[in-house]
Amino acid sequence: MMNSFWLRPAYQKHSRGTKWLKLNKTLTITTRVLLFLFFFALLLVSVLIFGGWINLGNYSAGKFFDRTPILPPPEFPLDCVAWDHNKTCPNNYPIKYEPTNHHPSSTCPDYFRWIHEDLKHWKGTGVTRDMVERARESAHFRLVILHGKVYVEKFVESIPNRESFTMWGILQLLRLYPGRLPDLELMFDNDDRPVIASKDYRGPNAAAPPLFRYCSDQWNLDIVFPDWTFWGWPETNIKPWRSILKDIKEGNNKTKWRDRVPYAYWRGNPDVASWRGDLMTCNVTDKDDWNTHLYVQNWEEEVRTGFKQSNIADQCTHRYKIYIEGYGWSVSEKYIFACDSPVLLMTPPRFHDFFIRGMVPQRHYWPVKDNDKCRSLKFAVEYGNNHTEKAEEIGAAGSHFIHEDMKMEYVYDYIFHLLNEYGKLLKFKPTIPPNAIEFCAESVACPAEEIWRKSMEESLEKSPRNMLPCTLPPSYDLDELKALNDEKFMLTKQVEKWENEYWKNNLTKNQ
Template identity: 35%
Template sequence: MILRTRGLGFIMAALVVLALLVGACRWIDLDVSSPIDNLINIGAAPVASIPFCGNVTSPRRLTCPGTPTAPPPSQTTPPPTSGPAPPCPDYFRYIHDDLRPWRGAGITRASVERARRHANFRLVVVGGRAYVEKYRRAHQTRDVFTQWGIPAAAPPLPRPRSRPGHHVRLRRPPRVHAADFPAPAEAPPVFLYCNDAGWPEKNIRPWSQMLEEMRRESERVQWPERQPYAYWKGKLHVYRIRHELRRCNVSNDQEWNARLFTQDWKHAIRNGFKGSSIPKQCLYRYKIYIEGNAWSVSEKYILACDSPVLFVVTPFKDNLSRGLVAVDWGNKHPVQAQLIDYMLHLLTEYAKLLRYKPTVPKKVVEICSESIVCPTRGLHRECMMDSMESHFTGFSPRTLPPPFTKEEPKEIADREAEVLRNIENIERLAS
């Protein structure tokens, strides 16, 4: 279900519909947390033994080897395949759509340089080697784990001439607005951060592990046995729309059949993350997704619970929301449905649009698996190693589907508009 964002009324009306569906329900205690200023050091655990790190225990950055080191062998590594590669899911077509502003004039050096003020770091890939120039600090370790995804998860780009050079922003919301640029190609291309290696500061393990834990929890408690409420837990901070949603919580005066909890991460860290288990949140029949400062990284965990999700409509798009149909496909094809394909095709198509030859800037540092993982300790290192991709030996990317036709975007927009109209009709009937 999709909820409009025109204020509290629509949110409450949609929850009334849910109340009619689930009926009268019993009271449960709300989560109470207190601010704690002292945080524990999650990096103090002993260093795990990594074959290619040797005896390195100091935080210094290593020199990358002449030939990139392959990940440790895995028993799950699939055998090499023959014949044409299977096609990617249909939502990969949005790669063409996202790069459309630069399709005609291409991406110039000047437009890339204009992206500097919006970015946390710059990534350049030349000759199959990756280099990073850091501009400003990132929140926690977003920069480290975003960079980790390049050498650890991605094999060399399929075309030797592909030499992408781009900027990465590690904060939300996006800062590049199309309306500020009369010519679309003048807009600076900026990538937002993305990783599936987990979030050590929040005790969130790599995505593959979390998905398996959530699958087991969903199977343990079948949908009819789950709590008959719409559930949301997250950080309120200064996000107005989340504060409005919070007013829909159960109280002595109202029952909207919503169970909304505030997540205090300082308290969770101090308390050893008790009560903050993401798989344990799969115990409710319905989940709520609502943006924070922009799109929220909680989306994929909410979707993975195998419960109907109430979406508060947002202008932000990402490959998860675009590929909701592909989630079922990914569950049926766990080895093939990999983020690596999306990254490879996006970077390859981006590189095709470059109208200049990227060179290695003066203030860069070369990054590789060794230089990133070996200086780390504790949970940071565990998350990196657990997320290391080991399937790309003899494994070719799948085929990127063609762009949308001129008619297809309008058809998609019309279908979405029809869904929203139906939801608004339900809201009016329930109010």
């Protein structure tokens, strides 16, 4: 009877026992899937551990349950009392510091790859003592870093603010990354134009003297270094880079790009180079309107009136900004690019600083013909005002490059990698020259004039950085370098084609 009862269709349809059997079967399948996923995950983690992608030390029980807060590095302000007392550098700042975060902050921006290109000439030969000594002919000073300390031997007088603030910047780098740079020795030239002609150092005569400076060009081997104004230029009321970027960002927010004056703006000294004098002929007159507002910068008047017309943060008022070189490259370049307005850049540029080679025409700036400035500027503004979306994108991309890829942390990391890669090339052991003097933050800032000291105190790195520098990207191979240069060339030629068509159509209309 029981067998008959269990076999009834009605009972099988509604029986709990039948449902349990089905559930049990489902659970068995689910368990198998879960077990499979568990063992697959275990295998994957094992592979990652053995491959070095996971460090078990970071997940130990002690660290997992440790709730002790990570304390910031100690601060070391300027000790001018000690300096004034015995005129020797204090020994309280650490010569070496191990950050608690052992991972790089990020991968460095792409323009860092030009470090490899700037040092490429010495990759095969290395840098010998004789090469460094021959650079003395053009250098203003020799800089030696030995066991984390800085020594400077001066040769000839140079523009004081350039020399002092360049040394100040290097000292801040060592305060930021104490003990991370190798011992090294280099020559530095504070003047504007490069002097180590590449044509003189080919074949058997390839032993070129390595010389650092603020700009170079395609015909010279001078090694490019960030300019002194990143730590301030107090004589012209320019703050250190971190502060001025903040001020420019606030200035950008005052007027939206589309509400700005629909003209191209430039302010500067036209007397330093003939091409700047040519630029002034493009100003608005009763007869011609080249879509430009150009102003002569009278520094004596600005000093007298408190820099009312030259405050960089107040110059983001026009839709377009013009960049034109001076006697050499111009420190104004980075400030001009920071305004969210498309930069109309005179092409081809004669010189390059450390970052401009990372910028691309039509992406970060708009190329303007240097040999036909007025017509080229007029077309650029006309094109931008008729293609506002593209113009606004170019201005935003150029400004983003400056504010993000060139923030002060990256400027320091650029110098770090440049000096580190250079130091690897030395074939001799650096020594302290007999006439060299030890430099430290106190020896530069404490005896400085009040306006200089204010900038130095504002740009002082008070603590070591609690992480490693960004990771230096690899050098370009020949194909990558050719592709990059071809892209810049083609994008510039495309603008020239549009410009030629514009003026051809205008000429036809007026006939």
